[in-house]
Amino acid sequence: MPTPAEPKPANPTLTARIRKNFPSAERAFSLEVEFGAAPGFTILFGPSGSGKTTLLDCVAGLATPDAGRIAVGGRVLFDANASTNVSVAKRGVGYVLQDLALFPHLTVEQNTEYGLTHLPRALRKERATAMLQEFRIEHLRQQRPAEISGGERQRVALARALVTDPCVLLLDEPLAALDAATKSKILDDLRRWNQAHRIPILYVTHSREEVFALGERVLVLEQGRIIAQGTPHEVLRAPLQETVAQLAGFENIFDATVWLVHEDRGTITCRLPGDKAGTFVLLETPLIRAEAGSLLRVGIRAGDILLAIVKPEGLSARNIIAGKLVSLERRDMIIFARVNCGIEMEVHLTLAARDTLNLMPGKEVWLVIKTHSCHLMQH
Amino acid sequence: MSINWQAFRLTIELAVVVSAILFAIGLPLAYWITFSRWRWKFLVEALVALPIVLPPTVLGFYLLVALGSRSPLGRWWQSMTGHTLAFTFTGLVIGSILYSLPFAVQPFAASFSSVDCKLLAASATLGASPFRTFFRVVLPLSVPGLVTGVVLAFAHTMGEFGVVLMIGGNIPGVTRTVSIDIYDQVQASNYAAANATALLLLVFCFAVLTAVYGLNRRTPNQRSWTIGPVK
Numbered sequence: 001m002p003t004p005a006e007p008k009p010a011n012p013t014l015t016a017r018i019r020k021n022f023p024s025a026e027r028a029f030s031l032e033v034e035f036g037a038a039p040g041f042t043i044l045f046g047p048s049g050s051g052k053t054t055l056l057d058c059v060a061g062l063a064t065p066d067a068g069r070i071a072v073g074g075r076v077l078f079d080a081n082a083s084t085n086v087s088v089a090k091r092g093v094g095y096v097l098q099d100l101a102l103f104p105h106l107t108v109e110q111n112t113e114y115g116l117t118h119l120p121r122a123l124r125k126e127r128a129t130a131m132l133q134e135f136r137i138e139h140l141r142q143q144r145p146a147e148i149s150g151g152e153r154q155r156v157a158l159a160r161a162l163v164t165d166p167c168v169l170l171l172d173e174p175l176a177a178l179d180a181a182t183k184s185k186i187l188d189d190l191r192r193w194n195q196a197h198r199i200p201i202l203y204v205t206h207s208r209e210e211v212f213a214l215g216e217r218v219l220v221l222e223q224g225r226i227i228a229q230g231t232p233h234e235v236l237r238a239p240l241q242e243t244v245a246q247l248a249g250f251e252n253i254f255d256a257t258v259w260l261v262h263e264d265r266g267t268i269t270c271r272l273p274g275d276k277a278g279t280f281v282l283l284e285t286p287l288i289r290a291e292a293g294s295l296l297r298v299g300i301r302a303g304d305i306l307l308a309i310v311k312p313e314g315l316s317a318r319n320i321i322a323g324k325l326v327s328l329e330r331r332d333m334i335i336f337a338r339v340n341c342g343i344e345m346e347v348h349l350t351l352a353a354r355d356t357l358n359l360m361p362g363k364e365v366w367l368v369i370k371t372h373s374c375h376l377m378q379h
Numbered sequence: 380m381s382i383n384w385q386a387f388r389l390t391i392e393l394a395v396v397v398s399a400i401l402f403a404i405g406l407p408l409a410y411w412i413t414f415s416r417w418r419w420k421f422l423v424e425a426l427v428a429l430p431i432v433l434p435p436t437v438l439g440f441y442l443l444v445a446l447g448s449r450s451p452l453g454r455w456w457q458s459m460t461g462h463t464l465a466f467t468f469t470g471l472v473i474g475s476i477l478y479s480l481p482f483a484v485q486p487f488a489a490s491f492s493s494v495d496c497k498l499l500a501a502s503a504t505l506g507a508s509p510f511r512t513f514f515r516v517v518l519p520l521s522v523p524g525l526v527t528g529v530v531l532a533f534a535h536t537m538g539e540f541g542v543v544l545m546i547g548g549n550i551p552g553v554t555r556t557v558s559i560d561i562y563d564q565v566q567a568s569n570y571a572a573a574n575a576t577a578l579l580l581l582v583f584c585f586a587v588l589t590a591v592y593g594l595n596r597r598t599p600n601q602r603s604w605t606i607g608p609v610k
Contacts, residue, residue: 062500088503101501105519114515115505164505 012073013038014168014200018058019067031055031065031224037168039198041191045211045235046221052204053098055221056170059202060095061088072167072200094166096174100157102145108132108156109141115164131163135189151182158186162193169201176207187214211235250299250375251346256283258290267318267371270298274342281342284318285374295379302348306368307337309357319369325361328354335359341367382575385552386560390537390580393468393556397475398533401483404476405528409487410513428481435478439545442474446546471547471554475536483532490524491517523595530591534584 014037022029031051035042044052057063059070061077064085070078077086077093103111112128119127132138135155140148145156154174161169175183194201205211211218211232218235220228228235256270259282268290272281283298290296312320323341330336335349337359345367349359359365412424430438446464447453456464464470494517502512518525540558547554549563557580564573 060500060504062503088500089506089508091504092506093504095501095504097497097501099497101495101497103498103501103516114502114507117511118506160505 012167012199014059014070014072014202016055016059016070017068018055018065018070020054020058020063020065029224031058033221033224033226034068035219035226035229037200037202039200040194041201041203041214041216043211043214043216043218043232044202044204044221045208045218046206048206050221051224052206052221053172054224056095056172056202056204059168060093060170061086061091062095075167092164092167094161094164094169096157096161096169096171098172098176100145100153102153102156102160104145107142107144108137108148111145111156112141112160112163114160127163128159131159134193135159151178151186154178154182154186155189158190162197165197166199168199171201171203173204173206175210176205184213251302251348252298252300252305253377254298254343255379256296256298256376258292258294258296261287261290261292263287270296270374270376272298272343275340275344276342279342281321283369283374284371285376286372288376290376297377297379299375299377300345300369300373302336302346304369304373305345305347307339307347307349307353307357307359308366308368309359309363311366312368315368316370317368318371319367319374321367321369323365323367325359325363325365327361328359339365339367382572382579383555383557383560386555386557387576387579389468389552389554390556390558393471393475394533394536396472397479397536398483398529400472400476401479401532402525402529405480405483405487405532409484409491410517412484412488413491427484430478431481435539435541436545438478439474439542442470442477442542443546446470446473465546466548466550466554468553471543471556474542474546475539478539478542479532479535482535483528486524486528486531487521490521490527493524494520526591526595530588534588537580537584 016036017034018031020031029051031054033051033055044055046052054063058065059077065078065080067080068078069076069080076082076084077091078084103114106114109128109132112132113124116124116127129138129141132141135158137148137152137155137159140152140156145153148156157174175186178186190201203214203216205214214232216232218229218232219226220235254272256272258268259271260269262268266287267284268287270283270285272283274280285298306317311322321341323339323345326338326340326344328335328337330351333351335351335354337347337349337354339345339347347367353359408427412420412427443465444450445452446456448457448463448465453463453465464473498516498520499512502516503509507515538558539556540562543554543556543559547556547559549555549559555563557576561573561577561580564570564576
């Protein structure tokens with residue numbers, strides 16, 4: 001923990017280069033990242049298992065990288081080459097763990113004062129009280145964590161970490177369990193605090209909604225690598241890595257070429273080569289940063305496709321494609337239909353839909369696919 | 380009623396001294412067993428658990444040899460104090476500590492390792508040393524296990540027979556504990572006296588255990604740490 005006398009760097013940017021391997025017979029994993037985080041929020045976004053928590057643990061000192069360097073401003077916390085490894089207790093990194101880890105046997109006030117033992121009692125109390133007021137939980141000071149609500153516990157965890165005046169704040173999915181209203185109130189308080197205390201805040205989440213709501217700089221982490229960074233708009237407009245698509249369960253994945261880019265409409269038209277040579281299917285998909293002629297992949301969930309027996313009209317969906325039913329297979333309570341419309345697509349239907357529409361192999365059908373049901377990925 | 384109060388007092392004295400010492404040496408030992416990453420740690424764990432399975436006479440026999448005037452330890456003690464360790468109250472205390480060690484250390488270690496390691500991580504990120512984390516987080520959250528360990532050590536010492544007989548013998552006021560006294564009474568066909576002492580021991584032990592488990596009981600809404608001192 002930095003003593004109060006230690007001068008704080010004027011621009012305490014977190015710079016980290018981390019390599020850490022987890023050799024394992026069944027599931028080897030390696031984290032290899034390099035990034036900087038200026039004062040203010042930086043969002044670390046990625047699916048579970050992408051190495052987000054390991055990254056935070058390395059910055060906090062709870063895990064030791066195999067190689068790399070971690071520094072805040074000019075202060076080096078870890079440097080494999082110089083064998084520098086400041087201990088967890090001396091790093092002065094605020095860390096709100098995923099399930100908060102409030103001390104269950106201590107009151108809110110005792111939890112908040114926990115990191116201030118180096119101060120005289122009166123000053124400790126003063127600092128804790130100020131922080132409890134800032135996060136609007138002063139009235140709970142005598143309660144224990146089990147006696148307060150989830151949002152209040154979240155506030156206590158933030159207050160406990162921030163009262164120590166950390167040089168960096170790490171938040172591991174801090175608001176995942178809270179409702180939107182509570183979440184945004186807590187974020188407002190945290191933002192206000194961050195205005196007065198310019199430190200980097202690394203905010204981990206796996207929720208796209210949260211990334212958009214926060215609207216700050218995003219680092220996209222996947223399988224231990226940073227695969228994209230920028231504003232949420234830039235990053236989420238970039239094509240996804242195919243691995244995400246497979247995790248997200250796309251039954252239909254096709255190669256595609258960007259045919260036309262409609263910047264004005266916010267869509268692009270993709271050309272999917274058909275099963276027979278020379279044929280193709282056109283699909284209207286969301287706009288991404290891609291040039292005409294570039295190769296992509298399109299993923300469509302089988303449950304996102306509608307099936308009609310007459311050509312639908314007056315729909316907002318941009319893709320209405322004629323095809324022929326190839327097969328219908330019942331698995332449990334779902335019908336797995338395969339439709340050939342130049343390419344073969346899997347469509348999931350209910351039993352009732354099959355019976356009402358009198359579906360059987362060979363029947364002419366139309367597939368209806370919304371633009372935003374077409375997910376573009378890197379080839 | 381011819382209860383041997385002297386034996387009774389001696390037994391309680393022994394149990395109190397032994398459980399107090401076991402508390403003091405059991406805490407660091409259990410801490411080491413819980414948090415050490417030494418690869419040969421399992422050897423120490425096995426050694427600590429040995430008295431659970433070993434017949435008391437085996438332990439008593441080796442202690443007798445080790446404490447007697449022929450061993451280096453016994454000779455050193457004799458040169459320091461003028462008498463041997465065997466057949467003394469101190470010898471009895473040493474034997475009982477070894478014999479009851481696992482009954483204190485194992486509950487201690489079990490309760491330490493059941494403390495959520497995230498709390499330890501949080502404590503470290505808040506600047507606390509391992510020492511401070513132990514006293515502020517691990518120990519207060521382990522109170523039920525600590526109570527259980529001390530009570531088991533106490534009760535186990537109260538009732539021991541084999542080790543006492545081997546290294547203590549049967550010296551009234553020095554090494555004649557209640558269990559030895561009862562055995563003597565039975566040997567002398569003095570069933571009434573044996574019954575009186577045995578009954579008293581039974582009631583006493585039951586009362587102690589009832590009190591402890593009653594205070595230490597866990598109900599879903601009542602958190603166990605409320606009985607322990609927090610600061």
